[in-house]
Amino acid sequence: DTGVSQNPRHKITKRGQNVTFRCDPISEHNRLYWYRQTLGQGPEFLTYFQNEAQLEKSRLLSDRFSAERPKGSFSTLEIQRTEQGDSAMYLCASSLRLAGQETQYFGPGTRLLVL
Amino acid sequence: AQTVTQSQPEMSVQEAETVTLSCTYDTSESNYYLFWYKQPPSRQMILVIRQEAYKQQNATENRFSVNFQKAAKSFSLKISDSQLGDTAMYFCAFMKPQTSGSRLTFGEGTQLTVNP
Numbered sequence: 123d124t125g126v127s128q129n130p131r132h133k134i135t136k137r138g139q140n141v142t143f144r145c146d147p148i149s150e151h152n153r154l155y156w157y158r159q160t161l162g163q164g165p166e167f168l169t170y171f172q173n174e175a176q177l178e179k180s181r182l183l184s185d186r187f188s189a190e191r192p193k194g195s196f197s198t199l200e201i202q203r204t205e206q207g208d209s210a211m212y213l214c215a216s217s218l219r220l221a222g223q224e225t226q227y228f229g230p231g232t233r234l235l236v237l
Numbered sequence: 238a239q240t241v242t243q244s245q246p247e248m249s250v251q252e253a254e255t256v257t258l259s260c261t262y263d264t265s266e267s268n269y270y271l272f273w274y275k276q277p278p279s280r281q282m283i284l285v286i287r288q289e290a291y292k293q294q295n296a297t298e299n300r301f302s303v304n305f306q307k308a309a310k311s312f313s314l315k316i317s318d319s320q321l322g323d324t325a326m327y328f329c330a331f332m333k334p335q336t337s338g339s340r341l342t343f344g345e346g347t348q349l350t351v352n353p
Binding site for chain 1: 241270272274279280281282283284287289328330332334336337338339340341342343344345346
C-alpha cells in the first residue's frame with residue numbers, strides 16, 4: 123500500500139513534555155497538509171507545505187508548534203511544552219496539483235493524549 | 238472566509254435503503270471544489286466523491302451521488318443501497334484551488350448508522 127502513513131498512531135504524554143509526529147506522504151505528491159481534529163468535530167487546517175517550503179500556517183498553530191518537511195519528502199510536526207488542550211487527532215494529507223485540480227488523501231492520524 | 242454547515246449531527250438508515258446527507262456552504266468564490274469524506278470508526282479519512290463547481294453535471298461514484306445546487310450553495314450526498322460498511326462519520330468539505338496551497342474547510346460531520 124502506498125498511501126499516506128503516520129507514526130506513531132497513538133501517543134500519551136504528560137503535560138509539559140515535547141512530542142513529535144511523522145507523516146510520510148504518497149511518493150509523487152508535492153503538497154502536504156497538517157490538520158487537527160478534536161472529538162466530534164471536523165478537521166481544522168494547521169499548516170501546508172509545497173515541496174520543502176512551508177507556505178501557510180493557521181492561527182491555530184501557536185509558537186509551541188513547529189513543522190518541517192526536509193527535502194520535500196516526509197514531514198514532522200513537533201509540539202513543545204504540551205498542554206491538555208493539545209489532546210486531539212493530528213491528521214496529515216498529501217496531494218498533487220495537476221491541471222488546476224487537486225484531491226487530498228489522508229493518513230490514519232496520530233491520536234495525542236496529554237495527561 | 239468559507240464556511241461549511243452540516244445540519245444533521247446523526248442519521249440512521251436501514252440496510253439496502255437510500256439516505257441523503259445535507260451540506261450547505263457559504264463562499265464568494267466562483268471556482269471551487271466540494272468533497273465528501275468518510276471517516277469509519279477506525280478513523281482513517283477516505284474520499285467518497287468530489288465535485289467541481291464549474292461542472293453542472295452531478296458527480297456519481299457507484300452507490301454514491303451528489304445533488305449540487307450552486308445557486309443555493311447546497312451539496313448533498315445520496316447513498317443508495319446502504320450497506321453496513323457505510324456506517325461512519327461523513328464530512329462535507331470545501332476547497333478553493335490555489336497555486337499556493339488549497340486548504341480544506343470541513344463541516345461538523347454527520348454520523349451515519351446503517352442498521353441491519
